[in-house]
Amino acid sequence: MLTGFHCNTLPFSCLPSRRSRTRTTDIILSALSKTPRFTSACRSSVPIHPTAFNFPTRRFSKVVSALVSEENAVATDVFKLTYLEGNSWLWDLDGVKVLVDPILVGNLDFGIPWLFDAGKKFLKSFQLSDLPQVDCLLITQSLDDHCHLKTLKPLSKMSPNLKVIATPNAKTLLDPLFQNVTYVEPGQSSEIEGRNGSKLRVKATAGPVLGPPWQRPENGYLVNSSQGQLTLYYEPHCVYNQNFLEKERSDIIITPVIKQLLPKFTLVSGQEDAVKLAKLLHAKFIVPMKNGDLDSKGFLASIIQSEGTVESFKCKIYKCYDRKFCYSC
Template structure:
């Protein structure tokens, strides 16, 4: 399994040649609600959009996960799998094959990949976006992804998952509290799914942020502190802090047969 962190929430996942572009924000600014004074993200260095993509996977319909300017640059024949909100964005941009996954539903790409949706982050009072477990059906390996630290207790019923991508730090707003929950929720996640590796997402990369929200955001925790926390509890998961835009190859010890035995 090869993972490349593309800054912010964006990842390129390579499962033995099957390539998933996950929550891509790769071109142009990141703005919510046409309000750059409130929040604006920019990239100091222009980066190429990865090629040879097989599937686009979107966890949420918000611009930092389903980023319209980036999606406009990709081929409309690529299959898009996402939450209901993300699927609506993709359809609006003219994508031809869009699959909206409800929680516990499964999408299968040929005989190579299985993507199962789980409850993820609540957005507003009625909407819950998606987390995913991605399984390589040939190698027998698996990966879990949720970008805001909202992990469903349904995961406790699954066999161990090899790799997790989740926040390891908290980002908090005054009077609101953490909207990205890393520290405690990531520890609980590790205890539930027992991954060999966990990689941080959501709070890093080569990006610049400005605006009112950024000026009052408070971050707490580091990947190094989280690794120390795991060791104190004698948990064997290794924290990998990826170098943005540099592929990380993971050698995984388990197989699907050993998980089911």
């Protein structure tokens, strides 16, 4: 079965924010079946048979608990995924709150606003003070669209002892700001403990190389829930090392599916690469992120081209699993 959802009040959700719920992100639930089906909203549990995913029954019950409305959620291993636009997320994983690549103060301009300047379309008034108490800050890359100093400097003053897990490439940026930073190379792991006592295991994976070939790659992450029942994978450019991931599994992947292209250079991958990623990790849930969907201006913004859509990605998923038809095509 391949089922698409618009989730707006789910424990496993992709909300722009508590303030602005006018825009949602598709969650694509994929597994092998002959009858694809799409639903426009899901506020209650979704009737899916465990054998559709080749899950053990006990494990499947945990996954389905992620598709129960907030008002009725009582199960463990509940993931709430709140999209803050760009590459930014707020995750509530079993009650452990993780802030990911936040851009919440000012625009994204890489220090060259005349060349590129991007603001959010929906969360224009969202501030650091609107965040709940966060248990961990997770940084994937060292560039401004992930390690945003305009945001991190005031955040460090608010929470100087906040636990940070980051790529070593960001060490010179983060060391002056935070006192509790753990740098993890691809293959290394760290643990997060939330205020509620729940724990998460975070394992770094190899992401893109932003420089010469001998430079250390940036990070993606595999995050395991405290019960070990759900695993989430996140890498914001859909760039990954296939050999590194071939022995890994992830129930949920968060990935861009729309390519962002400069002339002769891919900024953000997606489409076929996102399909390959889903197959590689045997993903059950795919959360497409639109990290190029910003109000941007400047010369660089004028030459960045998008390739593909969420709908075309759905079609590629169908074809990958030998579907005979697709409602989106």
